Amino acid sequence: MSNQILSGKAYLVTGGGTGIGKACAARLAADGAVVTITGRTEANLQAAADEINANLQGEGKIQYHAGDVTNEDDVIQMITTTSAATGGCNGVIANAGGGGMPMPYGKLDTDEFMRVLNLNVLGTMLCMKHSIGPMIEQGGGSFVGMSSLAGHITHPYFHAYCAGKAGIEAMMRNAADEYGKDNLRFNAIRPGFIATEIMDGIPRDSEVYQSYIENTPMNDVGHPEDVGELARFLIGPESRWITGQCINVDGGHGLRRGPDFSSFVG
Numbered sequence: 001m002s003n004q005i006l007s008g009k010a011y012l013v014t015g016g017g018t019g020i021g022k023a024c025a026a027r028l029a030a031d032g033a034v035v036t037i038t039g040r041t042e043a044n045l046q047a048a049a050d051e052i053n054a055n056l057q058g059e060g061k062i063q064y065h066a067g068d069v070t071n072e073d074d075v076i077q078m079i080t081t082t083s084a085a086t087g088g089c090n091g092v093i094a095n096a097g098g099g100g101m102p103m104p105y106g107k108l109d110t111d112e113f114m115r116v117l118n119l120n121v122l123g124t125m126l127c128m129k130h131s132i133g134p135m136i137e138q139g140g141g142s143f144v145g146m147s148s149l150a151g152h153i154t155h156p157y158f159h160a161y162c163a164g165k166a167g168i169e170a171m172m173r174n175a176a177d178e179y180g181k182d183n184l185r186f187n188a189i190r191p192g193f194i195a196t197e198i199m200d201g202i203p204r205d206s207e208v209y210q211s212y213i214e215n216t217p218m219n220d221v222g223h224p225e226d227v228g229e230l231a232r233f234l235i236g237p238e239s240r241w242i243t244g245q246c247i248n249v250d251g252g253h254g255l256r257r258g259p260d261f262s263s264f265v266g
Contacts, residue, residue, distance in 0.1 A: 004032025006060075009090040010086040010087075011089070012036050013035055014093070014095050016038060019196035019197055023223075036082040061085075075123075079130045092127050094127045099161035100112050101264070102158060104157055112160075116164060132184065136179075140184060145186070152254055158258075172246065187243060195221050215258070215259065218251035
């Protein structure tokens with residue numbers, strides 16, 4: 001008998017081709033899960049799957065399905081692909097999301113605001129909508145939404161990103177209340193500054209980066225694997241009595257204040 005605690009279970013990780021999503025998928029697969037990673041760029045997904053699978057031992061596996069979480073038909077197919085691997089969907093890490101260029105509210109482009117809001121809120125909602133039934137059929141499951149420090153403390157000029165991440169947290173709390181009777185759990189993770197490809201756009205010698213460090217008690221930045229470890233805990237049976245929570249992975253940054261992006265604003 002395998003001692004990999006997630007063996008025989010199948011999970012969906014959106015935005016799984018790079019960064020935090022890739023680290024989450026690798027962590028689940030290391031414990032024996034079959035993980036379907038999704039994203040809009042198939043080349044990134046294939047590269048991530050090949051890399052992770054090459055390092056796996058045991059029953060875990062990464063497969064991929066290209067798609068857009070803001071497209072409902074695509075999300076339905078993501079869940080279908082996930083369930084086909086083992087006969088059911090046991091959980092989701094809804095990591096796909098993102099922001100735009102920092103901008104004060106008075107100068108915002110409305111279409112850009114809606115794009116960011118849809119990517120974060122609508123994309124997460126569609127994953128919830130179409131995974132709830134399959135998880136109930138499995139006797140329960142765990143859904144992890146990917147919020148941000150920006151959904152909890154002010155991040156001037158982050159406009160729709162802040163609103164979207166706060167919206168994810170609200171959805172997790174409400175869904176936890178609605179579906180606890182069905183043995184479904186919903187939680188959110190709030191990463192702070194995590195050293196991913198996206199955050200490489202912030203020069204390490206810049207005032208913006210320094211503002212992150214100054215406001216982080218642990219005086220450093222996080223790594224994707226730091227988030228992956230918490231995601232694995234929230235997905236797995238060890239967290240069976242935890243639901244409706246929003247948990248920071250930020251080195252204590254949430255104890256102080258958000259970063260200063262004023263230098264990015266024209």
